[in-house]
Amino acid sequence: MVVSVKAIMISGRTLGQGAACEAKMSPDYFREASSCSLSQADLRGLGISPGENLEVTSEHGTVILTPQEDRGLDPGLIFIPMGPWANCLVGPDTSGCGTPQYKGVHVEVKVTTFPVLAIRELFGRFGGTRT
Amino acid sequence: MIQEDVVCSFCGCLCDDIRVETNDEGIVKAKGACRLGSSKILGHGPGHGRISKPMIRQDGELVEVEYQVAYDRAARILKAAKRPLLYGWASTVCEAHEEGVLLAEEVGAVIDSTATVCHGPSVIGVEEKGLAGATLGQVKNRADLILFWGCNPAEAHPRHMRRYSSNSTGRFTPEGRKGRTVIVIDVRETRTARLADRFIRIDPGTDYQVISALRLILAGKAEILGDEVCGISKGKLVDLVDILKKARFGAIFFGLGLTHSRGRYKNIDCALSLTAELNAHTKFMIMPMRGHYNVAGIGQVMAWEGGYPMSVDYSRGAPYFNPGETAACDLLARREADAALIIAADPASNFPRSIVEALAEIPVIQIDPYENPTTLLADVVIPCAIAGVEVEGTAYRMDGLPLRMRKVIEPVHPSDEEILKEIRESARRLPDDH
Numbered sequence: 132m133v134v135s136v137k138a139i140m141i142s143g144r145t146l147g148q149g150a151a152c153e154a155k156m157s158p159d160y161f162r163e164a165s166s167c168s169l170s171q172a173d174l175r176g177l178g179i180s181p182g183e184n185l186e187v188t189s190e191h192g193t194v195i196l197t198p199q200e201d202r203g204l205d206p207g208l209i210f211i212p213m214g215p216w217a218n219c220l221v222g223p224d225t226s227g228c229g230t231p232q233y234k235g236v237h238v239e240v241k242v243t244t245f246p247v248l249a250i251r252e253l254f255g256r257f258g259g260t261r262t
Numbered sequence: 263m264i265q266e267d268v269v270c271s272f273c274g275c276l277c278d279d280i281r282v283e284t285n286d287e288g289i290v291k292a293k294g295a296c297r298l299g300s301s302k303i304l305g306h307g308p309g310h311g312r313i314s315k316p317m318i319r320q321d322g323e324l325v326e327v328e329y330q331v332a333y334d335r336a337a338r339i340l341k342a343a344k345r346p347l348l349y350g351w352a353s354t355v356c357e358a359h360e361e362g363v364l365l366a367e368e369v370g371a372v373i374d375s376t377a378t379v380c381h382g383p384s385v386i387g388v389e390e391k392g393l394a395g396a397t398l399g400q401v402k403n404r405a406d407l408i409l410f411w412g413c414n415p416a417e418a419h420p421r422h423m424r425r426y427s428s429n430s431t432g433r434f435t436p437e438g439r440k441g442r443t444v445i446v447i448d449v450r451e452t453r454t455a456r457l458a459d460r461f462i463r464i465d466p467g468t469d470y471q472v473i474s475a476l477r478l479i480l481a482g483k484a485e486i487l488g489d490e491v492c493g494i495s496k497g498k499l500v501d502l503v504d505i506l507k508k509a510r511f512g513a514i515f516f517g518l519g520l521t522h523s524r525g526r527y528k529n530i531d532c533a534l535s536l537t538a539e540l541n542a543h544t545k546f547m548i549m550p551m552r553g554h555y556n557v558a559g560i561g562q563v564m565a566w567e568g569g570y571p572m573s574v575d576y577s578r579g580a581p582y583f584n585p586g587e588t589a590a591c592d593l594l595a596r597r598e599a600d601a602a603l604i605i606a607a608d609p610a611s612n613f614p615r616s617i618v619e620a621l622a623e624i625p626v627i628q629i630d631p632y633e634n635p636t637t638l639l640a641d642v643v644i645p646c647a648i649a650g651v652e653v654e655g656t657a658y659r660m661d662g663l664p665l666r667m668r669k670v671i672e673p674v675h676p677s678d679e680e681i682l683k684e685i686r687e688s689a690r691r692l693p694d695d696h
Contacts, residue, residue, distance in 0.1 A: 139466045141449060143518060144418040144553070149272075150301040154311045155611060155634040192615050203451030208466065210450060214611050215635055221614040226526060228386055229378040229573055229589025231614050233522040235467045254610065254638045 135241040136173050138209040140189065141234045142217035152214075156250060164214035165247045168201035169240070173209075179242050186243040187211075187220060189236050194219035195247050209240060215253055268292075268668050270299040271353070271650025273419050274552030274660035275398075275426070282670050289651075289671060296420035306651050306671065311632045313645035324643060329676070329684070336603065336627040336642050337688035340369040343601035343625075345577065349590045350607030352376040352554035355655025355667055358678035359563035362605070363576075365686045370577040372599070374590040375560040376553075376607045377572045383521040384550040385561060385571050386585060387530025394537045396513070396547035397661045398425075403432030404545075407509035409445045411533065412469065412519015413551045416453035422551070427513065428457070443505060447472070448519060462502065467524035468492035472499075473532040479503045480539055507543045514548040521550075552660035555650065559658040594620040603627040603685075605678060606649070610635035629681055644681055647673030655679075 147163035154160055167185060169177075179185070185198045187209065194216050204210060211217035213233070220236050268280040270292075277299065283291035292303040308314065316332035317324040327335075340346045348371045351359055366373040377385060401408075408428045415422040423429045431438040446458040455461040464472050475491040478484060480503050487496050506512055514537055520529040533548060540546035552558045561571040568574045570583035573590070586592055590609070593599040594617045601624055610618050611634060621639065628640040631648045647653045652673035658664050676684075 141466065142522075143414065146297055146417040146420065149298045149418065153302055153305050153632055155608065155632070156311050201450075203455065205450070205463070208450060215615075215618075218611070218613065218618070219615045223591065223595040223614050223616045225586055225589060225591055225595075227586035228383055228527050229374075229585035229592060230382045230521060230526055231379065231591055231617075232524065232526070233379075234519065235523050250635060251638070254635050 135239050140209050140236040140238045142211045142213045145212045148212040164212045165216045167196040168199045168210040170204045170206045172206040183242050187238050187240050189220040189238045191222040192219040271555045272298045272302040275419050276659040276665050317643040319641045332644050333684040333688045336685045339601050339625045341689050341692045345600050346371040347599040347602045348373045350605040351560040352557035354606040354649040354678045356559045356563050357655045359560045361679050361682035363567040366576040368686050372575045374573045378589040380553050381550045383527035384530045386527040391531050391534040401513045402426050402430040404434050404511040405513040407443045407512040409514045411447045411516045413517025414452040414454045465493045469529045470525040477536050512546040517551045556657040591617050601625045605629040608634040608636045645675045647675045647677050653677040
C-alpha cells in the first residue's frame with residue numbers, strides 16, 4: 132500500500148533560492164528550488180528511503196521534489212522554496228485582488244522513485260512552437 | 263578601483279554601504295553585502311547566464327538578430343495586440359518605469375508590476391485603511407519592540423535586522439538587540455523565529471482571526487474570546503497585547519505570510535487597523551517587507567504618472583485600475599491578454615503553472631540581462647544592462663526613501679530605459695491600423 136500524507140503547502144524565499152535566483156538555469160538554482168521540507172514525523176510516516184523523492188499533488192497539479200527535514204515545521208506542513216516547482220501546485224484564483232494564494236494550498240504527499248524534472252524539462256512543452 | 267557606499271540592488275533594504283572592488287575583468291568584491299546582494303552584484307559576468315545578443319523566435323528556435331530588428335518586432339507585436347500587457351519592473355530603476363508608462367499609453371496596454379504577486383494585497387490594504395508608517399531610520403534609532411509577522415528577514419532580507427531593526431544600534435537604542443524585545447508570529451519556526459525573544463506559532467490561514475483577537479483584547483473586550491484562538495491560548499494573546507502596549511516605540515514588519523495566505527488584503531487591512539489602534543496607547547508603525555529592490559519604485563512611478571500604484575489599464579484613454587480585473591494573473595487566466603512584454607521579472611517561474619500556460623499561448627517579448635524560464639517561452643528576447651550595477655538610476659527603499667543607484671561598471675548592453683524608448687519610437691512609426 133502506498134502511504135500518503137495530507138499537508139498544507141507553504142512556499143517562500145530561502146537564502147539558497149534567493150542567492151541563485153538570478154541564475155535560474157544553473158544547477159545551484161535547480162538544487163535550491165526543487166526541494167521540499169517536512170517535519171521529521173511526516174518523513175518517518177512516509178517511510179522514505181535514501182534516493183527516493185516525494186510526489187506532491189494539489190487540485191492544480193503534481194510535482195516531484197527532493198525531500199528535506201525541517202525541525203521548524205509542524206507535522207502537516209510542507210515548505211517549498213518559491214519558484215516554478217512550487218507553482219505547479221498553486222491555482223490561478225486571485226479572489227479579486229490580483230494575487231494567487233501561494234501559501235496554504237492543500238496537498239497530498241507520497242514517496243516516488245521518479246526523478247525531479249530539471250528546469251528545461253519542466254518547461255519542455257512550452258516554446259519552440261511559434262514562428 | 264574601490265567604490266564606497268554603493269547601493270545594493272537585490273532586496274528592498276537597499277543597503278547603501280557596500281564597498282565594491284573592480285578591476286579590468288569587472289567586479290571582484292562586494293564587501294559588506296549579504297549572500298543575496300553578493301550574488302547579484304558579482305553575478306554580472308558572461309559566465310552567469312547573461313544573454314549576449316537579441317533573439318527572435320524563427321521556426322521554433324531563438325535566432326540572434328540586431329537590436330533594431332528586435333525593437334521593430336517587439337513594436338509590431340504590441341501594436342497589433344488588442345490587449346497587450348507590460349509586466350515586471352521590480353528589478354529596474356524608476357527612469358525605466360517612466361518609459362514603461364509612456365509605452366503603455368502609446369500602445370494602449372495594461373501595465374502591472376510584480377507587486378501583484380507579492381505585496382499587491384498590502385497596496386490594496388493601505389488604500390483601504392491608510393498606513394501608520396515611519397522610516398527605517400526611525401526604527402533603528404527609536405524602536406524598542408520589533409514584531410515580525412509572516413516574514414523571515416534572516417533569509418529574505420539578511421541585513422534588515424542588523425542595519426535597521428532588531429539588532430541595529432541607534433541614537434536612542436544604544437544597547438541594540440539587548441535593549442529590544444523581538445517577537446515573531448509565523449506558521450513555522452523560521453531562522454528569524456529562532457532569534458526572537460518570543461515566537462508565537464499560529465495555524466496556517468488564521469492570521470485574520472489572530473489579529474482580530476488582538477484588536478478585541480486591545481479594545482478591552484477580551485471576555486468575548488474563547489479560551490483559545492486558532493491554537494493559541496487567550497492568556498498568551500493577552501500577554502502579547504500587554505507587551506505591545508508597554509513598548510515606547512513598536513515596529514511591525516510583515517511579509518508574504520499575510521499577503522499570500524487566505525484573507526490576503528483583508529489580513530493587511532486588519533493589521534493596519536491594529537497598528538492604528540495601538541497608537542492610542544503608544545507609538546507604533548507598520549511596514550511591508552518589500553522583496554525586489556525597486557518594487558516600491560514602480561508603485562511610486564505608476565501612482566504619480568497615472569494615479570494608481572499597479573495594474574493600470576491604459577487602453578481606455580484614461581488610466582483605470584481594478585486589481586482582480588486588470589492584474590496580470592487575472593488578465594492571463596481569463597485569456598484576455600494577447601501579447602506581453604516582460605521586463606525585469608520572470609513570471610514563468612513566479613506565476614501559477616496554469617497562468618504560465620496562458621502566457622505561453624501569446625507572443626512574449628522579454629527584456630532581461632539573464633536567461634530564465636521566461637526566455638524559454640519568449641518570441642523576442644532583448645538583453646539589457648543590469649540596472650543598479652551597470653546603469654544608474656533611482657530606486658525606492660521599502661520605507662519609501664528614494665536612493666540613487668550607482669553605475670559600478672560599464673555596460674555592454676543598452677539600458678532598460680533605452681530599449682523601451684526604442685520600442686516606443688518604433689511603435690510610433692507604425693501605422694495605426696497595424
